[in-house]
Amino acid sequence: MRVTIRPGDTLWYYSQLFGIPLPLLLDSNPGINPNAITAGSEVQIPGFISVGYTIKSGDSFWKLANERSISLDALLLMNPSVNPNQLQLGQSIRLPERVMSRIIEGRVNYDSSRFQEDLSALVEIYPFIKIEQIGESVLGKPLTELRIGRGERMIHFNASFHANEWITTPVLMTFINDYVLALTNGEAIRGVQTLPLYNFNTLSAVPMVNPDGVDLVINGPPQTVREEVIEMNNGSLNFNGWKANIRGVDLNNQYPANWEIEQARKPKVPGPRDYPGRAPLTEPEAIAMAELTQRRQFAQVYALHTQGEEFYWGYLGYEPSFSAQLAEEFERVSGYQSVRYVDSHAGYRDWFIYIYRRPGFTFELGSGVNPLPIAQFDEMYQAMLGVFLVALYRR
Incomplete structure (x- = not known):
């Protein structure tokens, strides 16, 4: 106002x-x-x-x-x-x-248009939210970072690396809405006062890393690449199994953290999932996230995925000891299972831990078959709410 x-x-x-x-x-x-x-x-x-x-x-x-x-x-x-x-x-x-209540409704099919509309509405009411376009998708859609806070300690969250895991975007956006709502109304969230978090941290968020893929799963193929994506999808018009970006590259297999291991055992051609590309960091979405991370020097990163009700936090022993303490807290507040190591490489979190030796976490929200139903939204959000708060609260 x-x-x-x-x-x-x-x-x-x-x-x-x-x-x-x-x-x-x-x-x-x-x-x-x-x-x-x-x-x-x-x-x-x-x-x-x-x-x-x-x-x-x-x-x-x-x-x-x-x-x-x-x-x-x-x-x-x-x-x-x-x-x-x-x-x-x-x-x-x-x-x-x-403004006393949320303006974001997360229990809907949350495509890139809905995300941009909600983003504009949030910034209009809460102009202390800083937004920056960090790049563009293959089809030219903006990749947007939000920043909230004035602290030197920068904590990063991202969502929708994988197209059919798009429900992670409204989960993250709902927390952002609840956070700014609590700040302007002087309220606590689960007993945690929010203004000290704002002063101590800067929250960075890229709520939709893969907008082209999300739109493909929710809305179907755009005319400009219709034939190509249908062919990559084995002729099917059902894109519920699509994880990749619009070029059929899995964005979470794009990072130079033993990428060669994934290349050797994953698909050799573009498709709905798992293809790591012809080399690391070939895709504009993955490049934008890598450049953002290098520029911001995040203290911790959190990648939201689905499904499994568990989280991963180690990578080949490069994770700092502090990660174990955080993992104990996250297991307690979320009810999700803590898993230190998984046989996986070339992911964003893997790369962050490998390069920066700082805490990085991948959360697998909910359970079932992707894309998870909207009916799970509230349960997923409540599980993650404690994680968001601990990440900002713990020093």
């Missing part, structure tokens, strides 16, 4: 007026010097929307403010040209409305 600064106002005053922590106001208005704000300039108030209201019989600013538990001065700020002592029936004014 945007408001116009009045003479004498400060961001600290707006923090008190709207009950929004000052760090969130500062981060929502990075171009404004808080020590020299200019009357007539606009600032953004996170966690609020501006709604229209038509004056009715008996209305007054005091009555409207009292009914909505908002400050009288907030109404005056929102309506600088309105004389509160001369309200007219039918007159239009603006009311500040605190």
Whole structure:
């Protein structure tokens, strides 16, 4: 929500007026010097929307403010040209409305269009969320990173490396929504206060690594590559078994961590799953994730996949000892089984541990056959909620 600064106002005053922590106001208005704000300039108030209201019989600013538990001065700020002592029936004014519930609905077929719509809606209400396009998919769809927080310690989550595991994207987006909602409303999540997490960490997230593949599974093949993908899918129009990107390369077999082992034992031609490509890091989606990781120097990474209700956290002994402590906590809060080693190479998590010697985790959400049904969404989200919090809370 945007408001116009009045003479004498400060961001600290707006923090008190709207009950929004000052760090969130500062981060929502990075171009404004808080020590020299200019009357007539606009600032953004996170966690609020501006709604229209038509004056009715008996209305007054005091009555409207009292009914909505908002400050009288907030109404005056929102309506600088309105004389509160001369309200007219039918007159239009603006009311500040605190956002108190999620705007994201995760229990739907969550394709790349839905993701981009939700992303735009989140940033509009919570402008302290920073977004950056880190690359493009094969078909030119944006690959987007979100960052939330002001801490030097950067924790990264990603989802939908695999196309038919797209339900991981709304799981991650729902946590992001709950996190910013708690921040702007001064609430805890499972007893954990969120503002200290915001100040200590920066949460990085790429919620949809493989948008072309996700759209293929949910919506079917696009006309531009229809014949090619149907041929790779053995002539079938059922893409429920498709894990790869639109070129038939498994993005989670693309990383230079013993890639040659996977090349030797995996399919030799593009297809719905497991083909590691002709070499490491040939695909734009995998390259974008590698470049982002190198640039950000994440302290920890978490890759969300399905299915199995377990998580993996070791790679050939390169994982730090701290990973074992985290794994114990994750097993406790999620109920998922902790698995240190699996016979797998060339994955994003494998590469991260191999190169950086820092904690990396792959979570296999839910159980059954991919793509998992929406009916499992709530259970998966509750299992992962504790993981999200521990990852941000543990030092």
